[in-house]
Amino acid sequence: MRKPPVIALVTGVVAGLAGLGLMPREPRLTAQTTGDADLAAAARAAVEDPKGYRGLSVALIDGGQVRTAGLGDRDRDGNPVESGTPFEIGSVPKVLTGMLLAQQAAAGAVRPDDTLGVTWPEVTGPAHEVTLAELASHRAGLPRVAIGSVGDWARVLWSNFSAGNPYAGQNVDRIRAATDEHGPGDGRGRVAYSNFGMAVLGQALAANAGTSYPDLLDRELLTPLGMTATVLATDPDALPAGRAQGAKSSGRTPDPWIGAGYAPAGIGVWSTAEDLARLVSATAAGTAPGADAGDPRFEDTERARVGYGWFTTRYGDREITWHNGATGGFHSYVGFDRATGQGVVVLGNTDKGVEPIGLRLLGVPQESAGTASPVLPTWVGAGMALLFTFIGGLSLLGTALRTAVDRLTVLPAAGWALLYPALGHQLGDWSAVPGWLWPVGFAASGAGLALVAYRWRELPVNDATVPWRRVASLVGSLAAATALTVALIS
16 A cells, blocks of 8 residues: 555655756856956846846946946856847837937938828728827827737737737738727827837838838847847847846746847847947937937926937936837846936846846946846746646646546546646746756656556546546646647747
């Protein structure tokens, strides 16, 4: 009578020991440093908790001088971050699109009050009546992203689960077509952040200029500013060499985000701390093309206003003009203080925010700068880590210990006992949950599998009252497990 528990115990211990070698390890900022030592030390002091970061590239502009530093690792192999390391910068290029509007308006090519229909005549849908200024200041009443079908929702949800690219296939034609489906809602006139609106603005400016958005941006802004390391990747072959490798809080490496239609909103754009320092320095000095895009024009909240792309927020007696960015595995922040002439660039290659680091480097007190918030609430990431790690093994143990059970019941339970810990490993926030808990959950799965193997010969194949339902349940479970496995390994 003692043999099955002993087998389960021994197998569980072995599985737990094996799991120690596979346990998740959250990204952590290492001691590796390049560039300006004093700036690196200041940036490290501004990091409240190194857990959740892997590498940081920092630039500080002060008195017309630019200093740069790299902290930590740019990839899993431990290669150092340098000032010229390309990072995926997410929404930061929205300020470039806003500056394009200001520059094109100054050149007389467009007027901020021109409607989308006038600037991009191919747009005939409900969005044709919004103005370029409304688009540039997130006041057009357009949705955050253009999702028009169940298929769009499924694509976004699947990419979020699989760490894939949620903007795949979103080319310029899709953006234009989406304007036939999405018009200004009740929120028109109020600031409501919209990736779609900024994408539409950039593509409209390019169409009006008779060129593509990447070519217009390069001609009017990047080349004049000397931003030769900034790359708009519209396909995987265009990704820059030597780039940083992104990571989620689980340690998982997500796919780069690419979607040519959303390039004006920042999708597919890579840059360096050096290049972005050129942008920040020239904008703060008022010498960049379209620099007046940073002038605050419209109220957002009591302490925040928005210009064309740029936001301006008050921290006590300080006003910081800024923008941030986030993708599946990167965060970015650029900002400057007009009063002091100081500016900052902070790029990180994980999904942990870097905004507080930038604010502290600009001299904003810690209590005002806040703390880095995760993409999801901590309890969600921690909950997924714990739930998925333990539910499979404990469920299998309970099933295997039942007196009345059959093979078609324990078979899917055994599969999920392996898949659930894999989900916990890949989806959990292991910066919030101790990684050693994962081998404990894996040990429970190992013990359950041992009990199933011990009892296998004595179990009937299918003892359900309605046998076909048991078979259907097995098929459905296998289909779901297969889909999730594909998502994990793709």
